[in-house]
Amino acid sequence: MKKILLIVPILIILFTTSCNSEKKETKQNETKEVSIDKNEKEIYYRTEGLREQFIGKKLSDVRNDYELGSNETLNGTSNNYWLVYFTDLNITMKVVKSSDEIINICSEKKVSLLNDKSIKLKKFVGKKYTNDEYLEIVNSIKYGKVERLGEKNCLNQDCIEYYPKGNFTTMSFYEFNDKGNFVKFKRIGFGKLTNISEYDNKDLKGYYLSKIEIKTKSEYSEKIESNVEFKRLREGSKLVGKWYVKIKGLSEYNYQYEIYIKNNKHYGVRISETPVIKTLTKKGDKYYEDINKFGEYYTIKGGLKFYDKEGIITDYNGVPIE
Secondary structure, eight states, rough: OOOHHHHHHHHHHHHHHHHHHHHHHHHHHEEEEEEEEHHHHHHHHHHOOOOOHHHHHHHHHHHSSSSOOOEEOOOTTTSSSSEEETTTTTTEEEEEETTTTEEEEESOOOOOGGOHHHHHHHGGGTEEEEHHHHHHHOOOHHHHEEEOOOOOTTTTTEEEEETTTTTEEEEEEEETTTEEEEEEEEEEEESSTOOOOOOOOGGGGGGGOOOOOOOOOOOOOOOHHHHHHHHHTTTTEEEEEEEEEHHHHHHOOOEEEEEEEETTTEEEEEEEESSSEEEEEEEETTTEESSSSSEEEEEEETEEEEEEESSSSEEEEEOOOO
């Protein structure tokens, strides 16, 4: 009998503890907060702005017009795709190697961009579907078990859902009424975006990269201005033209170029801290640098255009400077 009296209190204690722990766990789940990246909003807008600006363009063209700086090849790069992080700008691009086309881009260093599905699903946004049609487009079998961010009950209201396998967040309005079950697909974003419902009606151009400024007015530094050889050339000479030369894919090497005529001779000047002056030979509308064994030449009609010895235009192009 004594043994029974001892067992019963123990069972009661265990049962009470178990119930209490369940209650505590339930309470924790109810009050659990989703961690929010402080910069989520800026990252979202910058990513959307970059996509609007660069998707579909060739990387070589972008490099010609923008200062992209140094880059780092990321894991996941293959024979088909180059996943590249531009460290100075803090952006990641996915580029098709065969065509040089940028097919995806985001703010920050994100290896997950390689398999991002939000870019492909964007074409479905803004339309209303039956519940079955919507689940066919955005389903958990393809994109992972859904995690609801914020409201858990999605009946007749906007619902924010994160798909871990696809690494994207959706905002959709689930409509249940007498006519049937429908879903209005309202928004999608790359990554886990707790506050995606707030990110709307923003001028994305504020998040665009700035183009390299093309010079429209020639200005010399004091060192160039006082260079004896350059000063002597300009005295009594006639200026043919000035150009800002852009080199495709190598914007850091762009430079200013000028042509002068003096004593019936042509001279080309590459403007740098110490101007480089070369004698030119003019044949028709073509200008050749003297002592140039490669046979390249350029023309100045409608801008400064560079050609190799076969007459094929090169990746150099000169924009006239006022």
